Amino acid sequence: MHATVIFNNLCKNLDNIPTDDQSAALIKIAGYISRNTNDAIFILTGYAGTGKTSVISSVVKTLEVLRLKSVLLAPTGRAAKVLGRYADRPAFTIHKKIYRQKSSRDGMGSFVLDRNLHRNTYFIVDEASMISNESSESSFFGSGKLLDDLIEYVYSGTDCKLILVGDSAQLPPVGSN
Structure with a gap:
């Protein structure tokens, strides 16, 4: 679909007249959605x-109007709840969506x-500035690098894309510089 049509839909679906x-x-x-590249990450x-x-x-x-799927994610339960309320649909923590528990004999x-079994899906992550990519040897989750794991998960799906949303003025994740 052409970027102009997507832009017009985005403006129509905004609850206010857009600021500059x-x-x-x-x-x-709109340009990101209209391109068929699957290796780019959009950062807002x-x-x-x-x-x-x-x-x-x-x-x-x-995306719903365009018959495209989206998954809403956030680093914390509270952020996911706020995101879900604004978007009027379910949102999940990143950990809940991208990890599964591996059984262990020692408990x-x-x-x-x-x-990632999703196809043609946009993963939209709010509060992305809270995501750490610091390696943690004591981590029980994936590689211990949440950002790397998130990117690997999203792009292991078929024709999936990633939109990261964050505030660079926020405090960095605990343990990062």
Whole structure:
């Protein structure tokens, strides 16, 4: 589908008249959705109160109109709940979606990267600035690098894309510089 049609849908599905910054973001998102490349990651950044969550909601509604699927993710349960409320659909923690528990004889089960069975799906991750990629030897989850695991999971699916949304002014994840 042409980027102009997608942009018009994004604007229509926004709950307000887009600000100049939102319009610029919507133009770039429309271009990202219209391209058939599956190896690119779209990163949307903005300070608190700039309308990132409204833009996400518009993207989700537009993807539905275009008959494209989306999965909403956030690093914490609280962030997932807020995201789900704004987008009016379920949102999950990243850990819940991308990992599955591996059975263990000693009862100390670890979690391994699950298989991504999604097809033609946009994974939209809010509060992405909270995602750490610091390796943790004591981690029970995947490789111990959440960002690497997230990217590997998303792109192991068929024709899946990743949209990361965050605020660079927020505090970095615990344990990072």
